[in-house]
Amino acid sequence: MNETLDKLYKNPDNKNIEENFQFILFGGTGDLAHNKIIPAFYNLAAKDILPNQYTIIATGRRYDNKKEYLDALYNSLVNKKGKVDNRIWQLLADHIDYFQLSFKDDNDFKRLKNNLENKAKKEKVSDRIFYLATAPNFFAEIAKKLKSFGLLDVALENNKARLVIEKPFGHDFKSAKKLNDTLTNIFSEKNIFRIDHYLGKEMIQNIMVIRLSNPIFRALWNKDHIDNIQIYLNESEGVKDRGKYYDDAGVIKDMFQNHILQVLSLIAMEEPENLTAKEISDKKVEVFKELADNDLSNIDRHIVRGQYDSEQVDGEKINSYQEEKGIDPQSKTATFLALKLFLNNERWQGVPIYLKSGKRLNKKEAAIAVEFKDDFHSAYLDQKNIDNNLLLIKIQPEEGVSLRFNTRKPASNNKIIPVEMEFCQSCQQFFNSPENYEGLIYDMIAGDKTLFTSWEEVCYSWKFIDKIQAKCEEENITLHKYPALSQGPDAADKLLETDGRSWLDKD
Ligand SMILES: NC(=O)c1ccc[n+]([C@@H]2O[C@H](COP(=O)([O-])OP(=O)(O)OC[C@H]3O[C@@H](n4cnc5c(N)ncnc54)[C@H](OP(=O)(O)O)[C@@H]3O)[C@@H](O)[C@H]2O)c1
Incomplete structure (x- = not known):
């Protein structure tokens, strides 16, 4: 070097x-x-x-x-x-x-x-x-x-x-506000650094660069060109020794209120005018506000809740969630959630956003998939099943980006086949991905708040989550059992199938 x-x-x-x-x-x-x-x-x-x-x-x-x-x-x-x-x-x-x-x-x-x-x-x-x-x-x-x-x-x-x-900063809007009122009586907002360690991840920090520094993506980052967005944060582990905390929080507070919504805000926000922490946060807050205003009247058709059940794997029994240490054997806490939502703004009107996270799934994988529309030249429309272009931002375990596009099958009569261009950041020979906390600690000492969540972000994300929780209770949304180390409940697949789509993390 x-x-x-x-x-x-x-x-x-x-x-x-x-x-x-x-x-x-x-x-x-x-x-x-x-x-x-x-x-x-x-x-x-x-x-x-x-x-x-x-x-x-x-x-x-x-x-x-x-x-x-x-x-x-x-x-x-x-x-x-x-x-x-x-x-x-x-x-x-x-x-x-x-x-x-x-x-x-x-x-x-x-x-x-x-x-x-x-x-x-x-x-x-x-x-x-x-x-x-x-x-x-x-x-x-x-x-x-x-x-x-x-x-x-x-x-x-x-x-x-x-x-x-x-984290966690409160367990609902009311408790988060109470905590925030206490803290802001003592420290000013600019000196309060709320951690969401996902923001310290390499590829999360890369989202804005990919979006804003590549004209090929920047020009297409809207409802006219994007068919749907999927964000999935899948975990293969169970609750380990965090049972007591997890049974109160569930997947919605453990993963959605913070990590998933933070990722979504970076993907969906309007372009910031500059890269100051304040400007970026303001743009993210607009997304959180829209989420909090989201009409959840169709929630029964847009949400799938699940809880993992026991399963035999290679002759060994994997415990169900209810059998885990520290969990109430009658617990109704969701360990899996899939959610479809829309942002009603100029940029994203009508584009479905699918969010998914679960514990004890068949693989640990976190990624953002941006699928483009099937806007092919009419000359190719007679070829059935041409794949849409797909941008995949891989967060973990592999860190990288792949882009799927179409090309001519060699020696064919203009038959189209999809190919993938792949950038694997974590595979680079001399690359040693920094620990999430490394950058966060450096930034908190340097006084840079860009990778920390503002009160407004936390406030509106809780309002959205509280609304979902209340709706789920009101409408008594089913809790689907899914086998440990599976792909999650079948109902999550149906959520997309009814839209003629499928999850892009499927094998
Ligand atoms: N662990 C993780 O990977 C992780 C990841 C993300 C977020 N977090 C968050 O980080 C925070 C800490 O988690 P943790 O896993 O490190 O918890 P932990 O292992 O239980 O550690 C708690 C710490 O608090 C100290 N403590 C507890 N009661 C105390 C008292 N009355 N007086 C003085 N010290 C006391 C303990 O010290 P002594 O026992 O020595 O007194 C220990 O240093 C939590 O808010 C958690 O949600 C943790």
């Missing part, structure tokens, strides 16, 4: 993070910290894009001292990565402090304030990031204590104390 390329790779957008930031990690001993946040810091350290001076202050109760904590972090890194470069680890470990603290003990917050003050007396601190990697019921309580115990008053060079909130 030459020097310029190397720099670009290390810091593609030339964002700036300043010397001497402090990163206070509440929940620093939890699963997220061990498996995502600290590994992301490790990768950033490996790329040599962190400043010389910075401190991560991780809080938790379970370890008594810094050595125990660092040993546990190191073991988690080895488990995750297989191999850890000890030089990089040491570089990172030198910047990590452990602070034993209980959220319930006011005295611990006073001690933490003193700790921050002592550090600030010794050296100027540029930015201070308070990251709440904790269960959601602690979000408001910790934020209030940061204020009431004066942690937000400790000297700061850039005067930009930020709050980072993990």
